[in-house]
Amino acid sequence: MKNMHSFIQSNRLVPKCQNSSPTQELSVHVKSGDVTCLIGTDSKLLDSYLRALIGVQDIQSGTLTLFDKDVLEIPEREQQFIRTKLAYVSKEAPLLSVLSVMNNIVMPALYHGTYSREDALKEAKAILHLLNFQENEHALPSVLEPIGRIQTAIARTLLIQPKVLALSDPWYKIPPHEYSLLSPFFDYWRGKGALITATQNLKFVRENATTIIFMNQSNHETFADWQSLCKSKNEFIQDYLSRHNESTTML
Amino acid sequence: MEKISNALGFIGYQTLRAPRYLFALLLFTLRVLNPRQQGNYRLNQASIRTLVGQVIFSGIDALPVVSFIAIATGAAVTAQIILTIELLGDRSEVINILVQVVIYELSTLITAIILIGRSGSAITVDLGNMKLSRELEGLEMLGVNLNHFLITPRVYGTCISQAILAIYFAVIATLSGVIFLAYTQSSGYFSYLGEISVSLHPFDLTVFLLKNLLFGVLIGTISSFHAMKVGSSRNELPQQTQKAIVNSITIIFVFNALFLLFVQYG
Numbered sequence: 066m067k068n069m070h071s072f073i074q075s076n077r078l079v080p081k082c083q084n085s086s087p088t089q090e091l092s093v094h095v096k097s098g099d100v101t102c103l104i105g106t107d108s109k110l111l112d113s114y115l116r117a118l119i120g121v122q123d124i125q126s127g128t129l130t131l132f133d134k135d136v137l138e139i140p141e142r143e144q145q146f147i148r149t150k151l152a153y154v155s156k157e158a159p160l161l162s163v164l165s166v167m168n169n170i171v172m173p174a175l176y177h178g179t180y181s182r183e184d185a186l187k188e189a190k191a192i193l194h195l196l197n198f199q200e201n202e203h204a205l206p207s208v209l210e211p212i213g214r215i216q217t218a219i220a221r222t223l224l225i226q227p228k229v230l231a232l233s234d235p236w237y238k239i240p241p242h243e244y245s246l247l248s249p250f251f252d253y254w255r256g257k258g259a260l261i262t263a264t265q266n267l268k269f270v271r272e273n274a275t276t277i278i279f280m281n282q283s284n285h286e287t288f289a290d291w292q293s294l295c296k297s298k299n300e301f302i303q304d305y306l307s308r309h310n311e312s313t314t315m316l
Numbered sequence: 317m318e319k320i321s322n323a324l325g326f327i328g329y330q331t332l333r334a335p336r337y338l339f340a341l342l343l344f345t346l347r348v349l350n351p352r353q354q355g356n357y358r359l360n361q362a363s364i365r366t367l368v369g370q371v372i373f374s375g376i377d378a379l380p381v382v383s384f385i386a387i388a389t390g391a392a393v394t395a396q397i398i399l400t401i402e403l404l405g406d407r408s409e410v411i412n413i414l415v416q417v418v419i420y421e422l423s424t425l426i427t428a429i430i431l432i433g434r435s436g437s438a439i440t441v442d443l444g445n446m447k448l449s450r451e452l453e454g455l456e457m458l459g460v461n462l463n464h465f466l467i468t469p470r471v472y473g474t475c476i477s478q479a480i481l482a483i484y485f486a487v488i489a490t491l492s493g494v495i496f497l498a499y500t501q502s503s504g505y506f507s508y509l510g511e512i513s514v515s516l517h518p519f520d521l522t523v524f525l526l527k528n529l530l531f532g533v534l535i536g537t538i539s540s541f542h543a544m545k546v547g548s549s550r551n552e553l554p555q556q557t558q559k560a561i562v563n564s565i566t567i568i569f570v571f572n573a574l575f576l577l578f579v580q581y582g
Contacts, residue, residue: 144459145459145460148456148459149458149459152457154454154457155457157450158454159450159454160454161451162445163442173362173455173458173459173460175361176360176362176363176460176464177459177460178361222458225458
Protein backbone atom coordinates (compact mmCIF):
# COMPACT_ATOMS: atom_id res chain seq x y z
CA MET A 66 0.00 0.00 0.00
CA LYS A 67 1.42 3.37 -1.00
CA ASN A 68 1.96 6.12 1.55
CA MET A 69 0.87 9.37 -0.10
CA HIS A 70 3.88 11.24 1.29
CA SER A 71 6.56 8.63 0.79
CA PHE A 72 9.65 9.48 -1.18
CA ILE A 73 10.81 5.95 -1.88
CA GLN A 74 8.93 2.70 -1.52
CA SER A 75 10.42 -0.60 -2.60
CA ASN A 76 8.85 -4.02 -2.47
CA ARG A 77 11.14 -7.09 -2.76
CA LEU A 78 13.64 -5.08 -4.75
CA VAL A 79 16.69 -6.83 -6.21
CA PRO A 80 19.12 -4.73 -8.26
CA LYS A 81 20.65 -5.91 -11.51
CA CYS A 82 24.43 -6.11 -11.19
CA GLN A 83 27.01 -6.73 -13.89
CA ASN A 84 29.51 -8.78 -11.91
CA SER A 85 27.33 -10.43 -9.27
CA SER A 86 23.84 -11.80 -8.67
CA PRO A 87 22.33 -10.35 -5.53
CA THR A 88 19.46 -12.35 -4.11
CA GLN A 89 18.19 -10.33 -1.17
CA GLU A 90 14.75 -8.80 -1.73
CA LEU A 91 14.68 -5.42 -0.09
CA SER A 92 11.45 -3.81 1.04
CA VAL A 93 11.88 -0.33 2.44
CA HIS A 94 9.87 2.83 2.85
CA VAL A 95 11.58 6.22 3.03
CA LYS A 96 9.79 9.40 4.00
CA SER A 97 10.75 12.88 5.09
CA GLY A 98 12.98 12.93 8.17
CA ASP A 99 14.12 9.32 7.79
CA VAL A 100 17.78 8.40 8.06
CA THR A 101 18.13 4.98 6.43
CA CYS A 102 21.51 3.29 6.74
CA LEU A 103 22.65 0.26 4.79
CA ILE A 104 25.47 -1.54 6.58
CA GLY A 105 27.36 -4.74 5.90
CA THR A 106 30.74 -6.14 4.90
CA ASP A 107 30.25 -5.96 1.11
CA SER A 108 30.35 -2.27 0.21
CA LYS A 109 29.78 -2.96 -3.51
CA LEU A 110 26.60 -4.85 -2.68
CA LEU A 111 25.40 -2.05 -0.43
CA ASP A 112 26.13 0.51 -3.14
CA SER A 113 24.14 -1.54 -5.70
CA TYR A 114 21.10 -1.59 -3.44
CA LEU A 115 21.48 2.10 -2.67
CA ARG A 116 21.64 2.98 -6.36
CA ALA A 117 18.69 0.71 -7.13
CA LEU A 118 16.64 2.35 -4.37
CA ILE A 119 17.05 5.77 -5.92
CA GLY A 120 16.44 4.55 -9.45
CA VAL A 121 19.89 4.95 -11.00
CA GLN A 122 20.56 1.22 -11.28
CA ASP A 123 18.40 -1.27 -13.16
CA ILE A 124 16.14 -3.57 -11.20
CA GLN A 125 16.20 -7.31 -11.65
CA SER A 126 12.98 -7.94 -9.77
CA GLY A 127 10.57 -6.28 -7.38
CA THR A 128 8.94 -2.89 -7.54
CA LEU A 129 10.11 0.61 -6.81
CA THR A 130 8.05 3.77 -6.53
CA LEU A 131 9.65 7.20 -6.38
CA PHE A 132 7.42 10.02 -5.18
CA ASP A 133 4.39 7.74 -5.62
CA LYS A 134 5.26 6.86 -9.24
CA ASP A 135 6.38 3.46 -10.46
CA VAL A 136 9.93 3.92 -11.64
CA LEU A 137 9.31 1.94 -14.83
CA GLU A 138 6.50 4.29 -15.81
CA ILE A 139 8.31 7.58 -15.27
CA PRO A 140 8.86 9.22 -18.71
CA GLU A 141 12.43 10.09 -19.67
CA ARG A 142 11.90 13.82 -19.43
CA GLU A 143 10.62 13.48 -15.90
CA GLN A 144 13.63 11.34 -14.95
CA GLN A 145 15.76 14.47 -14.90
CA PHE A 146 13.34 16.17 -12.55
CA ILE A 147 13.37 13.11 -10.28
CA ARG A 148 17.18 13.26 -10.19
CA THR A 149 17.03 16.79 -8.76
CA LYS A 150 14.81 15.53 -5.95
CA LEU A 151 16.73 12.29 -5.35
CA ALA A 152 20.33 13.46 -5.43
CA TYR A 153 23.09 10.88 -5.29
CA VAL A 154 26.75 11.38 -4.36
CA SER A 155 29.03 8.43 -5.01
CA LYS A 156 32.01 7.42 -2.90
CA GLU A 157 34.51 9.11 -5.21
CA ALA A 158 32.52 12.38 -5.14
CA PRO A 159 33.50 13.24 -8.73
CA LEU A 160 33.72 16.95 -9.44
CA LEU A 161 34.47 18.75 -12.71
CA SER A 162 38.25 19.07 -12.63
CA VAL A 163 38.31 22.17 -14.84
CA LEU A 164 36.03 24.23 -12.60
CA SER A 165 36.79 25.79 -9.23
CA VAL A 166 34.98 24.66 -6.07
CA MET A 167 32.49 27.53 -6.29
CA ASN A 168 31.72 26.94 -9.96
CA ASN A 169 31.32 23.20 -9.36
CA ILE A 170 28.75 23.96 -6.68
CA VAL A 171 26.67 26.49 -8.64
CA MET A 172 26.73 24.92 -12.13
CA PRO A 173 23.97 22.29 -11.65
CA ALA A 174 21.76 24.88 -9.92
CA LEU A 175 22.30 27.31 -12.82
CA TYR A 176 21.55 24.50 -15.25
CA HIS A 177 18.22 23.73 -13.59
CA GLY A 178 17.41 27.41 -13.13
CA THR A 179 17.08 27.01 -9.36
CA TYR A 180 18.86 30.31 -8.75
CA SER A 181 20.32 33.24 -10.66
CA ARG A 182 24.12 33.35 -10.60
CA GLU A 183 24.32 35.98 -7.86
CA ASP A 184 21.83 34.13 -5.64
CA ALA A 185 23.52 30.81 -6.35
CA LEU A 186 26.89 32.18 -5.25
CA LYS A 187 25.38 33.60 -2.04
CA GLU A 188 23.62 30.34 -1.28
CA ALA A 189 26.76 28.33 -2.06
CA LYS A 190 28.80 30.44 0.39
CA ALA A 191 26.15 29.87 3.08
CA ILE A 192 26.18 26.11 2.49
CA LEU A 193 29.97 25.93 2.58
CA HIS A 194 29.87 27.81 5.89
CA LEU A 195 27.30 25.32 7.21
CA LEU A 196 29.50 22.43 6.10
CA ASN A 197 32.48 24.02 7.84
CA PHE A 198 34.45 24.12 4.57
CA GLN A 199 37.99 25.20 5.45
CA GLU A 200 39.73 25.26 2.06
CA ASN A 201 39.97 27.79 -0.76
CA GLU A 202 36.61 28.02 -2.54
CA HIS A 203 38.33 29.16 -5.74
CA ALA A 204 40.73 26.23 -5.81
CA LEU A 205 40.45 23.40 -8.32
CA PRO A 206 39.22 20.01 -7.04
CA SER A 207 42.61 18.40 -7.61
CA VAL A 208 44.16 20.32 -4.69
CA LEU A 209 41.33 19.63 -2.25
CA GLU A 210 41.65 17.32 0.70
CA PRO A 211 39.21 14.35 0.73
CA ILE A 212 36.99 16.15 3.26
CA GLY A 213 36.93 19.21 1.00
CA ARG A 214 35.88 17.11 -1.98
CA ILE A 215 32.98 15.48 -0.20
CA GLN A 216 31.88 18.82 1.25
CA THR A 217 31.92 20.33 -2.24
CA ALA A 218 29.98 17.36 -3.67
CA ILE A 219 27.36 17.63 -0.92
CA ALA A 220 27.11 21.42 -1.36
CA ARG A 221 26.56 20.89 -5.09
CA THR A 222 23.61 18.60 -4.42
CA LEU A 223 22.12 20.82 -1.72
CA LEU A 224 21.96 23.77 -4.11
CA ILE A 225 19.47 21.96 -6.36
CA GLN A 226 17.15 21.53 -3.35
CA PRO A 227 16.69 17.75 -3.24
CA LYS A 228 14.23 16.02 -0.95
CA VAL A 229 16.32 12.88 -0.57
CA LEU A 230 20.08 12.70 -0.27
CA ALA A 231 21.65 9.37 -1.16
CA LEU A 232 25.26 9.28 -0.05
CA SER A 233 27.47 6.32 -0.76
CA ASP A 234 29.73 6.24 2.29
CA PRO A 235 30.76 9.92 2.41
CA TRP A 236 33.32 9.06 5.11
CA TYR A 237 35.07 6.58 2.81
CA LYS A 238 38.24 8.60 2.20
CA ILE A 239 38.10 10.80 5.27
CA PRO A 240 40.35 9.98 8.25
CA PRO A 241 38.29 9.03 11.35
CA HIS A 242 39.28 12.17 13.27
CA GLU A 243 37.55 14.28 10.58
CA TYR A 244 34.24 12.37 10.65
CA SER A 245 32.75 14.91 13.05
CA LEU A 246 33.29 17.74 10.51
CA LEU A 247 30.20 16.53 8.67
CA SER A 248 28.04 16.34 11.83
CA PRO A 249 26.67 19.94 11.67
CA PHE A 250 25.47 19.24 8.16
CA PHE A 251 23.62 16.07 9.19
CA ASP A 252 22.02 17.93 12.10
CA TYR A 253 20.86 20.61 9.63
CA TRP A 254 19.58 18.07 7.10
CA ARG A 255 17.56 16.06 9.62
CA GLY A 256 14.65 18.47 9.46
CA LYS A 257 14.87 19.12 5.73
CA GLY A 258 14.49 15.78 3.96
CA ALA A 259 15.43 12.14 3.97
CA LEU A 260 18.88 10.61 3.97
CA ILE A 261 19.89 7.18 2.72
CA THR A 262 23.46 6.09 3.09
CA ALA A 263 25.51 2.95 2.64
CA THR A 264 28.30 3.25 5.18
CA GLN A 265 30.84 1.62 7.47
CA ASN A 266 30.71 4.56 9.91
CA LEU A 267 28.81 2.81 12.71
CA LYS A 268 29.12 5.80 15.05
CA PHE A 269 26.95 7.80 12.66
CA VAL A 270 24.52 4.88 12.33
CA ARG A 271 24.30 4.52 16.09
CA GLU A 272 23.60 8.22 16.64
CA ASN A 273 21.34 9.05 13.72
CA ALA A 274 19.68 6.10 11.99
CA THR A 275 15.91 5.71 12.06
CA THR A 276 16.15 2.54 9.95
CA ILE A 277 19.16 0.23 9.80
CA ILE A 278 19.39 -2.45 7.15
CA PHE A 279 22.12 -5.03 7.59
CA MET A 280 22.84 -6.79 4.33
CA ASN A 281 25.11 -9.46 2.93
CA GLN A 282 24.81 -11.96 0.06
CA SER A 283 22.90 -14.54 2.07
CA ASN A 284 20.56 -12.50 4.26
CA HIS A 285 19.38 -9.11 5.34
CA GLU A 286 17.54 -7.70 8.33
CA THR A 287 15.89 -4.39 9.03
CA PHE A 288 15.99 -2.67 12.41
CA ALA A 289 14.23 0.42 13.70
CA ASP A 290 17.16 1.53 15.85
CA TRP A 291 20.64 0.67 17.08
CA GLN A 292 19.41 -1.14 20.19
CA SER A 293 17.40 -3.63 18.14
CA LEU A 294 20.44 -4.22 15.93
CA CYS A 295 22.60 -4.97 18.97
CA LYS A 296 20.01 -7.39 20.34
CA SER A 297 19.96 -9.40 17.10
CA LYS A 298 21.01 -13.05 17.39
CA ASN A 299 22.17 -13.10 13.76
CA GLU A 300 25.77 -14.34 13.84
CA PHE A 301 26.74 -12.26 10.80
CA ILE A 302 25.60 -9.11 12.59
CA GLN A 303 27.37 -10.12 15.78
CA ASP A 304 30.56 -10.80 13.87
CA TYR A 305 30.27 -7.54 11.92
CA LEU A 306 29.76 -5.46 15.05
CA SER A 307 32.62 -7.10 16.90
CA ARG A 308 34.93 -6.55 13.92
CA HIS A 309 34.07 -2.86 14.09
CA ASN A 310 34.77 -2.86 17.82
CA GLU A 311 31.15 -2.09 18.57
CA SER A 312 29.83 -3.56 21.76
CA THR A 313 26.67 -5.61 21.23
CA THR A 314 25.66 -4.98 24.81
CA MET A 315 25.45 -1.20 24.37
CA LEU A 316 22.10 0.28 25.11
CA MET B 317 36.35 -22.89 -45.33
CA GLU B 318 36.56 -21.08 -42.04
CA LYS B 319 39.38 -18.88 -43.33
CA ILE B 320 37.30 -17.94 -46.38
CA SER B 321 34.29 -17.02 -44.26
CA ASN B 322 36.53 -15.06 -41.86
CA ALA B 323 38.02 -13.19 -44.81
CA LEU B 324 34.56 -12.42 -46.20
CA GLY B 325 33.44 -11.29 -42.78
CA PHE B 326 36.48 -9.04 -42.50
CA ILE B 327 35.81 -7.50 -45.92
CA GLY B 328 32.16 -6.97 -45.03
CA TYR B 329 33.07 -5.39 -41.71
CA GLN B 330 35.57 -3.02 -43.29
CA THR B 331 33.10 -2.08 -46.02
CA LEU B 332 30.39 -1.25 -43.53
CA ARG B 333 32.67 0.58 -41.10
CA ALA B 334 32.52 3.96 -42.82
CA PRO B 335 28.71 4.02 -43.37
CA ARG B 336 28.15 2.82 -39.77
CA TYR B 337 30.42 5.57 -38.46
CA LEU B 338 28.73 8.24 -40.58
CA PHE B 339 25.27 7.07 -39.52
CA ALA B 340 26.24 7.11 -35.82
CA LEU B 341 27.73 10.56 -36.30
CA LEU B 342 24.56 11.78 -38.00
CA LEU B 343 22.38 10.55 -35.12
CA PHE B 344 24.74 12.15 -32.61
CA THR B 345 24.65 15.45 -34.50
CA LEU B 346 20.85 15.46 -34.68
CA ARG B 347 20.61 14.76 -30.95
CA VAL B 348 23.06 17.56 -30.17
CA LEU B 349 21.25 20.04 -32.40
CA ASN B 350 17.78 19.02 -31.14
CA PRO B 351 16.37 22.40 -30.12
CA ARG B 352 14.02 20.97 -27.52
CA GLN B 353 16.35 19.29 -25.08
CA GLN B 354 15.27 19.00 -21.48
CA GLY B 355 11.83 20.32 -22.43
CA ASN B 356 13.28 23.70 -23.26
CA TYR B 357 14.19 25.52 -26.45
CA ARG B 358 16.57 27.93 -24.80
CA LEU B 359 19.99 27.25 -23.40
CA ASN B 360 20.11 27.66 -19.63
CA GLN B 361 22.50 29.88 -17.66
CA ALA B 362 25.14 27.18 -17.24
CA SER B 363 25.08 26.20 -20.93
CA ILE B 364 25.32 29.83 -22.02
CA ARG B 365 28.47 30.23 -19.92
CA THR B 366 29.93 27.15 -21.63
CA LEU B 367 28.99 28.61 -25.03
CA VAL B 368 30.60 31.96 -24.27
CA GLY B 369 33.71 30.19 -22.99
CA GLN B 370 33.91 28.14 -26.18
CA VAL B 371 33.51 31.19 -28.43
CA ILE B 372 36.27 32.97 -26.52
CA PHE B 373 38.61 29.98 -26.73
CA SER B 374 37.84 28.95 -30.32
CA GLY B 375 37.26 32.39 -31.79
CA ILE B 376 38.85 35.24 -29.91
CA ASP B 377 41.92 33.35 -28.66
CA ALA B 378 42.54 32.06 -32.19
CA LEU B 379 42.66 35.56 -33.72
CA PRO B 380 46.45 35.98 -33.43
CA VAL B 381 47.29 32.70 -35.16
CA VAL B 382 44.58 33.23 -37.80
CA SER B 383 45.92 36.74 -38.41
CA PHE B 384 49.50 35.51 -38.92
CA ILE B 385 48.46 32.75 -41.26
CA ALA B 386 46.10 35.07 -43.17
CA ILE B 387 48.84 37.66 -43.65
CA ALA B 388 51.25 34.95 -44.81
CA THR B 389 48.59 33.58 -47.16
CA GLY B 390 47.97 37.04 -48.49
CA ALA B 391 51.63 37.57 -49.29
CA ALA B 392 52.17 34.05 -50.64
CA VAL B 393 48.90 33.24 -52.40
CA THR B 394 46.85 36.37 -53.02
CA ALA B 395 49.77 38.39 -54.36
CA GLN B 396 51.01 35.49 -56.51
CA ILE B 397 47.55 34.87 -57.97
CA ILE B 398 47.22 38.52 -58.95
CA LEU B 399 50.69 38.71 -60.49
CA THR B 400 50.45 35.37 -62.33
CA ILE B 401 46.92 35.62 -63.70
CA GLU B 402 47.54 39.21 -64.82
CA LEU B 403 50.16 37.83 -67.22
CA LEU B 404 47.70 35.30 -68.67
CA GLY B 405 44.28 36.93 -68.53
CA ASP B 406 42.44 40.15 -67.92
CA ARG B 407 41.48 41.89 -64.68
CA SER B 408 38.04 40.31 -64.37
CA GLU B 409 39.58 36.83 -64.46
CA VAL B 410 42.05 37.80 -61.74
CA ILE B 411 39.23 39.00 -59.52
CA ASN B 412 37.11 35.93 -60.24
CA ILE B 413 39.95 33.57 -59.29
CA LEU B 414 40.83 35.62 -56.20
CA VAL B 415 37.25 35.52 -54.98
CA GLN B 416 36.70 31.81 -55.71
CA VAL B 417 40.05 30.54 -54.49
CA VAL B 418 41.18 32.84 -51.68
CA ILE B 419 37.90 34.13 -50.29
CA TYR B 420 35.50 31.21 -50.75
CA GLU B 421 37.79 28.18 -50.59
CA LEU B 422 41.12 28.89 -48.92
CA SER B 423 39.71 30.92 -46.06
CA THR B 424 37.19 28.16 -45.22
CA LEU B 425 39.65 25.29 -45.41
CA ILE B 426 42.59 26.93 -43.62
CA THR B 427 40.32 28.26 -40.84
CA ALA B 428 38.77 24.80 -40.46
CA ILE B 429 42.19 23.21 -40.15
CA ILE B 430 43.22 25.76 -37.51
CA LEU B 431 39.97 25.19 -35.61
CA ILE B 432 40.36 21.41 -35.75
CA GLY B 433 43.93 21.60 -34.49
CA ARG B 434 43.19 24.09 -31.70
CA SER B 435 39.61 23.53 -30.60
CA GLY B 436 38.69 20.12 -31.99
CA SER B 437 41.53 18.36 -30.21
CA ALA B 438 40.95 20.40 -27.04
CA ILE B 439 37.24 19.47 -26.96
CA THR B 440 38.04 15.78 -27.39
CA VAL B 441 40.69 15.82 -24.66
CA ASP B 442 38.56 17.94 -22.31
CA LEU B 443 35.38 15.86 -22.58
CA GLY B 444 37.29 12.60 -22.88
CA ASN B 445 39.11 13.30 -19.61
CA MET B 446 35.82 14.09 -17.90
CA LYS B 447 34.40 10.78 -19.13
CA LEU B 448 37.51 8.87 -18.08
CA SER B 449 37.47 10.20 -14.52
CA ARG B 450 33.68 9.68 -14.25
CA GLU B 451 33.05 13.39 -13.69
CA LEU B 452 30.18 13.22 -16.17
CA GLU B 453 28.48 10.52 -14.15
CA GLY B 454 28.42 12.84 -11.14
CA LEU B 455 26.59 15.45 -13.24
CA GLU B 456 24.10 12.93 -14.64
CA MET B 457 23.21 11.91 -11.10
CA LEU B 458 22.08 15.51 -10.54
CA GLY B 459 19.73 15.46 -13.54
CA VAL B 460 22.06 17.33 -15.89
CA ASN B 461 21.58 16.43 -19.55
CA LEU B 462 25.17 16.13 -20.82
CA ASN B 463 24.25 17.04 -24.38
CA HIS B 464 22.48 20.19 -23.28
CA PHE B 465 25.10 21.25 -20.74
CA LEU B 466 28.41 20.25 -22.31
CA ILE B 467 28.16 19.30 -25.96
CA THR B 468 25.54 21.57 -27.57
CA PRO B 469 27.17 24.81 -26.32
CA ARG B 470 30.56 23.61 -27.60
CA VAL B 471 29.10 22.80 -31.01
CA TYR B 472 27.37 26.17 -31.22
CA GLY B 473 30.63 27.80 -30.12
CA THR B 474 32.72 26.14 -32.85
CA CYS B 475 29.97 26.89 -35.39
CA ILE B 476 29.98 30.62 -34.61
CA SER B 477 33.78 30.73 -34.39
CA GLN B 478 34.32 29.01 -37.75
CA ALA B 479 31.99 31.44 -39.53
CA ILE B 480 33.52 34.54 -37.96
CA LEU B 481 37.12 33.37 -38.34
CA ALA B 482 36.60 32.42 -42.00
CA ILE B 483 35.23 35.88 -42.79
CA TYR B 484 38.11 37.46 -40.85
CA PHE B 485 40.65 35.29 -42.66
CA ALA B 486 39.21 36.15 -46.05
CA VAL B 487 39.37 39.87 -45.32
CA ILE B 488 42.92 39.79 -43.93
CA ALA B 489 44.29 37.47 -46.64
CA THR B 490 42.87 39.67 -49.40
CA LEU B 491 43.91 42.94 -47.78
CA SER B 492 47.42 41.78 -46.93
CA GLY B 493 48.02 40.46 -50.47
CA VAL B 494 46.87 43.70 -52.05
CA ILE B 495 48.83 45.84 -49.57
CA PHE B 496 51.93 43.68 -50.17
CA LEU B 497 51.64 44.26 -53.92
CA ALA B 498 50.86 47.95 -53.51
CA TYR B 499 53.99 48.31 -51.36
CA THR B 500 56.33 46.23 -53.52
CA GLN B 501 54.96 46.90 -57.04
CA SER B 502 52.55 49.78 -57.52
CA SER B 503 49.90 51.62 -55.49
CA GLY B 504 47.52 51.02 -58.40
CA TYR B 505 46.88 47.54 -56.96
CA PHE B 506 44.68 49.14 -54.31
CA SER B 507 41.97 49.40 -56.95
CA TYR B 508 41.54 45.62 -56.69
CA LEU B 509 39.90 46.07 -53.29
CA GLY B 510 36.93 47.97 -54.67
CA GLU B 511 36.46 45.57 -57.54
CA ILE B 512 36.68 42.50 -55.31
CA SER B 513 34.03 43.84 -52.94
CA VAL B 514 31.67 44.58 -55.84
CA SER B 515 32.07 41.09 -57.30
CA LEU B 516 30.95 39.34 -54.10
CA HIS B 517 27.55 37.98 -55.10
CA PRO B 518 24.93 37.69 -52.27
CA PHE B 519 24.12 34.09 -53.24
CA ASP B 520 27.79 33.09 -53.08
CA LEU B 521 28.19 34.89 -49.76
CA THR B 522 25.17 33.03 -48.36
CA VAL B 523 26.60 29.69 -49.52
CA PHE B 524 29.96 30.68 -48.01
CA LEU B 525 28.33 31.49 -44.67
CA LEU B 526 26.23 28.31 -44.62
CA LYS B 527 29.24 26.21 -45.52
CA ASN B 528 31.26 27.65 -42.66
CA LEU B 529 28.43 27.24 -40.18
CA LEU B 530 28.08 23.60 -41.25
CA PHE B 531 31.82 23.01 -40.98
CA GLY B 532 31.84 24.54 -37.51
CA VAL B 533 29.04 22.18 -36.46
CA LEU B 534 30.90 19.21 -37.94
CA ILE B 535 34.14 20.08 -36.15
CA GLY B 536 32.32 20.42 -32.81
CA THR B 537 30.25 17.26 -33.13
CA ILE B 538 33.04 15.03 -34.46
CA SER B 539 35.31 16.10 -31.59
CA SER B 540 32.55 15.54 -29.01
CA PHE B 541 31.51 12.24 -30.62
CA HIS B 542 35.00 10.82 -30.24
CA ALA B 543 35.30 12.19 -26.71
CA MET B 544 32.17 10.27 -25.70
CA LYS B 545 33.65 7.07 -27.14
CA VAL B 546 36.48 7.15 -24.57
CA GLY B 547 35.97 4.20 -22.26
CA SER B 548 37.85 3.34 -19.11
CA SER B 549 41.44 3.13 -20.37
CA ARG B 550 43.76 6.15 -20.51
CA ASN B 551 45.16 4.82 -23.80
CA GLU B 552 41.86 5.53 -25.50
CA LEU B 553 42.14 9.28 -25.02
CA PRO B 554 45.03 9.92 -27.45
CA GLN B 555 43.54 7.35 -29.85
CA GLN B 556 40.16 9.08 -29.96
CA THR B 557 41.80 12.52 -30.19
CA GLN B 558 43.80 11.41 -33.21
CA LYS B 559 40.66 9.93 -34.82
CA ALA B 560 38.75 13.13 -34.14
CA ILE B 561 41.39 15.25 -35.87
CA VAL B 562 41.87 12.96 -38.87
CA ASN B 563 38.15 12.31 -39.38
CA SER B 564 37.33 16.01 -39.02
CA ILE B 565 39.85 16.99 -41.69
CA THR B 566 38.69 14.20 -44.03
CA ILE B 567 35.00 14.98 -43.65
CA ILE B 568 35.54 18.74 -44.01
CA PHE B 569 37.45 18.29 -47.28
CA VAL B 570 34.90 15.81 -48.65
CA PHE B 571 31.99 18.11 -47.71
CA ASN B 572 33.81 21.04 -49.28
CA ALA B 573 34.07 19.14 -52.54
CA LEU B 574 30.40 18.15 -52.34
CA PHE B 575 29.44 21.78 -51.73
CA LEU B 576 31.39 22.83 -54.82
CA LEU B 577 29.70 20.18 -56.94
CA PHE B 578 26.29 21.16 -55.61
CA VAL B 579 26.84 24.84 -56.32
CA GLN B 580 28.31 24.21 -59.77
CA TYR B 581 25.87 21.58 -60.99
CA GLY B 582 22.93 21.62 -58.57
